[in-house]
Amino acid sequence: MGRWEPDAAGRLRTAALELHVERGFEQTTVAEIAERAGVTARTFFRYFSDKREVLFGGSEHLQAAMVAAVESAPAASAPLDVVAAALTAAAEMIGGNRAYAEQRWSVISANADLRERELMKMESLAAALADALRGRGVPDPRAGLAAEAGIAVFRVGFERWVSGPTAELADVLAAALADLRVLAAG
Amino acid sequence: MGRWEPDAAGRLRTAALELHVERGFEQTTVAEIAERAGVTARTFFRYFSDKREVLFGGSEHLQAAMVAAVESAPAASAPLDVVAAALTAAAEMIGGNRAYAEQRWSVISANADLRERELMKMESLAAALADALRGRGVPDPRAGLAAEAGIAVFRVGFERWVSGPTAELADVLAAALADLRVLAAG
DNA sequence: CCGATGATGTCATTGAGTGACATCACTGTA
DNA sequence: TACAGTGATGTCACTCAATGACATCATCGG
Numbered sequence: 551m552g553r554w555e556p557d558a559a560g561r562l563r564t565a566a567l568e569l570h571v572e573r574g575f576e577q578t579t580v581a582e583i584a585e586r587a588g589v590t591a592r593t594f595f596r597y598f599s600d601k602r603e604v605l606f607g608g609s610e611h612l613q614a615a616m617v618a619a620v621e622s623a624p625a626a627s628a629p630l631d632v633v634a635a636a637l638t639a640a641a642e643m644i645g646g647n648r649a650y651a652e653q654r655w656s657v658i659s660a661n662a663d664l665r666e667r668e669l670m671k672m673e674s675l676a677a678a679l680a681d682a683l684r685g686r687g688v689p690d691p692r693a694g695l696a697a698e699a700g701i702a703v704f705r706v707g708f709e710r711w712v713s714g715p716t717a718e719l720a721d722v723l724a725a726a727l728a729d730l731r732v733l734a735a736g
Numbered sequence: 737m738g739r740w741e742p743d744a745a746g747r748l749r750t751a752a753l754e755l756h757v758e759r760g761f762e763q764t765t766v767a768e769i770a771e772r773a774g775v776t777a778r779t780f781f782r783y784f785s786d787k788r789e790v791l792f793g794g795s796e797h798l799q800a801a802m803v804a805a806v807e808s809a810p811a812a813s814a815p816l817d818v819v820a821a822a823l824t825a826a827a828e829m830i831g832g833n834r835a836y837a838e839q840r841w842s843v844i845s846a847n848a849d850l851r852e853r854e855l856m857k858m859e860s861l862a863a864a865l866a867d868a869l870r871g872r873g874v875p876d877p878r879a880g881l882a883a884e885a886g887i888a889v890f891r892v893g894f895e896r897w898v899s900g901p902t903a904e905l906a907d908v909l910a911a912a913l914a915d916l917r918v919l920a921a922g
Numbered sequence: 923c924c925g926a927t928g929a930t931g932t933c934a935t936t937g938a939g940t941g942a943c944a945t946c947a948c949t950g951t952a
Numbered sequence: 953t954a955c956a957g958t959g960a961t962g963t964c965a966c967t968c969a970a971t972g973a974c975a976t977c978a979t980c981g982g
Contacts, residue, residue: 554947554960579937590962595939628922662856669855670848691896691912696919698888706880726877733882734920736814740929740978765968776931781970 559597559607561587566604571653575661602667605658608643609671613678615639620682629688630727633700636679637723640704645719648712655712676701703727745783745793747773752790757839761847788853791844794829795857799864801825806868815874816913819886822865823909826890831905834898841898862887889913 555561565586569578580601584591598604619639623632644651658664680697688696707726711719741747751772755764766787770777784790805825809818830837844850866883874882893912897905 558960580939581937591938592940592963593961596961599939601938628919630919630922665859666852666856669859670852673851673855691892692915692919694892695888695912695916698892699885699916699919702881702884702888706877706884710877726881729878730881730885731920733814733816733878733885734917736816744929766970767968777969778932778971779930782930785970787969 555588558587558589558593562589562594562597563604563607567654567657570605570657575657575664602664605654605664606667606671609674612640612643613675615643616675617678617682620679621685623686625686629683629692629696630699630731632683632686633679633696633703634724634727636700637704637707637727638720641718641720641723644708645711648719652712672701672705675704699730700727703730741774744773744775744779748775748780748783749790749793753840753843756791756843761843761850788850791840791850792853792857795860798826798829799861801829802861803864803868806865807871809872811872815869815878815882816885816917818869818872819865819882819889820910820913822886823890823893823913824906827904827906827909830894831897834905838898858887858891861890885916886913889916 562583566578566583569583569586580594581591583604584594587594594604616636616639619636620632623635627635658668676694676697679700680694683693683696684690703723703726707723708719710726711717711722714722748769752764752769755769755772766780767777769790770780773780780790802822802825805822806818809821813821844854862880862883865886866880869879869882870876889909889912893909894905896912897903897908900908
């Protein structure tokens with residue numbers, strides 16, 4: 551046992567989400583989040599590089615899972631099928647916590663600065679996927695394109711999933727990818 | 737003639753780009769930009785909602801041109817062909833000033849906050865294109881998907897254009913779109 | 923000549939973010 | 953047992969982005 555309550559970062563994440571739901575992101579100061587978590591604002595910035603970052607905790611795990619799915623896909627798979635495997639991996643990781651996803655989404659979509667950060671995370675994801683595709687031998691303009699297209703599918707599908715009626719995330723993403731294929735063929 | 741030098745916004749844009757090229761975005765304060773432009777920092781914030789926005793002046797025009805291209809495309813065109821028309825319109829608007837685009841790009845790509853804002857502008861563009869496609873009768877999941885895919889093509893193509901050897905932006909974008917079609921078919 | 927207008931300046935304030943340094947429980951080791 | 957080292961946290965001071973309130977003043981219409 552340490553000198554302090556354990557898991558300061560987790561407490562900060564919880565406190566932040568609570569306060570953001572209660573009164574909105576802009577109306578919440580870092581000092582207030584820190585106070586609810588039982589630390590000071592200085593400690594907040596030791597765990598999170600800025601005020602927004604506290605809402606984007608699991609993004610490295612999601613990225614790692616999607617990259618792993620790309621790397622472990624059959625060697626013969628076409629690029630977009632590999633991307634499909636990455637989307638399935640993402641759905642497995644996120645699709646189970648719809649209530650949490652919805653709450654977090656309501657906070658993020660209500661604030662422009664948070665939407666910006668979300669886009670940045672998606673772009674980082676796309677860059678990692680593109681790298682992984684290049685590692686499989688997909689040549690350069692196509693690797694980036696397949697990755698970006700995959701992220702576009704993810705974003706459109708995810709938004710439909712959190713906003714719309716009950717459905718499995720994996721199914722929504724698969725349908726969106728199928729739609730993209732139809733579009734490109736038409 | 738006004739009481740002050742005209743075109744304060746233009747002077748601020750010029751001063752900002754100069755300073756950002758000279759010493760980088762983070763190492764430049766709003767007060768310094770304003771001083772070089774001959775105004776105060778308070779005036780800077782009257783023209784631009786935040787420090788980053790001064791670098792994204794023409795984005796409304798680009799958006800308007802692309803939306804207009806979508807709206808004036810032949811009624812029989814498939815969604816992705818309509819998007820292609822929008823990309824052509826974008827290339828016409830941007831493709832001429834490669835030196836400026838390169839300078840601006842070097843500033844933006846060197847800073848995470850600016851890349852975030854750039855992504856936000858792209859997303860706003862995608863939303864506007866999706867709206868325009870819906871206005872043409874493209875049903876809802878596909879409109880968003882086609883718009884996002886088009887923006888993905890634009891981003892990948894634009895980056896290739898500014899970074900790579902001499903080529904026409906319109907050609908690079910057309911090639912990227914063709915690549916996307918190949919990917920989706922494969 | 924005068925009052926309205928609009929662009930700008932001045933001032934005060936809040937809050938994000940950072941660097942420097944102090945504190946203090948716990949750990950291992952002599 | 954004592955003591956130096958480590959690591960997480962607190963404290964303090966500071967810079968700078970961003971905003972609201974109010975003052976200033978040249979120009980324009982009457």
